[in-house]
Amino acid sequence: MYQSRYHYQNDLLSVAIDSLTGELLELIYKPTGENLIKNSSFLLHQPFQLFASLKGEKIRLFGGDTYSIARDAQLKPHITHEETENALLIRVSYNKLTDGEKSYNIPLCYQIELSRDTSELHWQLSLSNRQPELLIEDLRFPCLNGVYLGDTWEDDTLVYPYNAGLKIQNPVGFFCEKSPCIYWKWQEYRYVYSLGNIAAGPDEDGLYAMDFSYSGPLSMTWLDYYGEDLGIYFANHDPLPHNCSLRAETYGTSSPGMNFSFVHHPYCENGGNWNSPPLVTAVHRGDWHRGAEIYRAFRQNNVPAKKPKRPHWFEKSPGLVAHYDFKYQNGGVVHRYKDIPRLLDEAREMGLNHLLLAGWHRDGFDHGFPEYRADADLGTEEEFREAVSIVRQKGGHLSFYINSRIANTKYDPTGAFTAENAVRQKDGSPFVEAAGNRDLNFAVMCIHSSEWRNRLQSAVQYATERIGADGVYLDQLAMAPPCICHNPAHGHSWNDWNEGYRSLLKQINNKTSTDAPMSIVAEGVSDAYNADVSGFLVSTFSYYYTGAFPELYKYTFPEQILVDMLYPESNMAMRPVHIGQASTDIINKAFVTGSYFWVYDLVDDNTFHRDPKQFRYLKDVITLRKYWLETFGHGIFRDTDGLLEIPGTLIKRFELPGGVLLAIAQKQAACGECSMEYSPKIARAAVYTVKETAVQKRLLSFSAQEEKVTFSMPQEPISLIVFDNME
Structure with a gap:
């Protein structure tokens, strides 16, 4: 009997494969009977597409359709399935692929494993390139197209791991919205800030897409798309940090539905073979928290778990004061080495004990890379060492800026x-870019070059062992996108850029001779480097209006410390006005998520000292955060698990040994009661607030019934509530 599609199922999921073409047609969640694939574009292909070049011509390859198979029978795939004790294995094998007109000798097989008792699909793909002169550059797999949940796409939400995370409601509509842009000039720098959607498009296919690379802006290899009570988790479960990108796209409201795919970079030449990493699609009840739990479990089971390397003082520190104003790119000098002890005293007035210095080296910030040595315009090396020694003797801590990626070509005359x-x-030329002053050119260095890694290691050793700093900030490390380098002398493969940076971090951690571990803060955030850094700079200000959601990373990896920049409300030149207008919201989010505060103090350009009102608020927030860390420790971030969320109030839950801590921030005093699911018996509860940098404590009345505790909300702008369990 003829079957137009083959159905494969367990008790939770059913998938349908086109019997002639091998395309994925259906993904049905059986408890509700809903097919998640609601819009199948004629132009797109699922579950794979290849992007290749042949004699300089770009081509797109996929499985044949009815008409191309009629012309060439070898395009018809062979579809089989096999039942094992625990799963059903579906295999779709192609002898050839097509560009819609011609056939290409590229055998390919994709496999779906449908476990018997889960709602997960496990995907893998293998291919061989037997087509002369053809290079397979990119491959999208798996491609899941035309997805939305329930009756409408308008009430669906996407969480996507751009930097620490984005949360986008109605992404079908949001992606195709025109986004206002704010342009801002500071010194030699010209910035563009989006006030909304950061999806690019429409592209040549008419699609609006977010497509970010791991591990540049893409911090993790998963996303979650969910509605009122159902969600879909889409992930790459590669235990190695290979290069890839995660694509979320849509035609917009004119043809609703979301498309998801991973973009791999095989760089597979004629005669080569390539195998995909394991990839997973899971349908689940509930929201994005379930997706985070699946991904966290994968990482714990497949990547050796190590506690992040960070010194004890960093664990107890609420934040740092950043000085980028020693020597600017244009040569302007604001501070000299002899000023460093005074800068520590000024930081302590805020309640902070950690300085970050940029522009401390020859020719200054965004100029003298990689000339990380003392600059005579700032003082002698001996003055530098003496100033740092005074800070360390006073119990302060110092981190030095080092750019991990670029080198000024002016220092390389030959x-x-x-x-x-x-x-x-690809054409053999070096990758060169500009930053700030367009007269300066910087070469992007290959992290697999041993000479470059040794140069960076030498810079770290100079800063920590010769000058005496106890930390470094590695700019661009986890934020700039990975590169494909065509220099075979570096000994790398096409997709292991991230492994090079892991090697650098291990080299720094293992070979620096200081007794105590140094603090390493990296720009950006990446689970590839979780074990090797003290903190990740997430800079939510830069994408605050696009749906910044650091909770995504923090909930997935609660042991990590996220570092976030805080800004004054007024009298700021470094950033545009709209960022100052969000000052309180950004400070509050950093507080309740347990972030490490990054506070600039740039004379005239970016300092809280020119905003007395917000400076007082900042000092109160720092005071309460410092008390939190010293008294209770970090706790384990649980986001809003079991909490009644209150409009206008930020409230986050942290698990403590023997209790729970709630971090609360609100612009206006909340009214009424809050409730929290909690099963242990509570002995006592207290509220901690701050007034004029003094922490105040009072007991909190509560009622507990049927594994739920109810209490009145504090009225203060920021507060902590701590519940202690009965012993």
């Missing part, structure tokens, strides 16, 4: 260092 160690592009 071009030999750049030619040997920079990222080599």
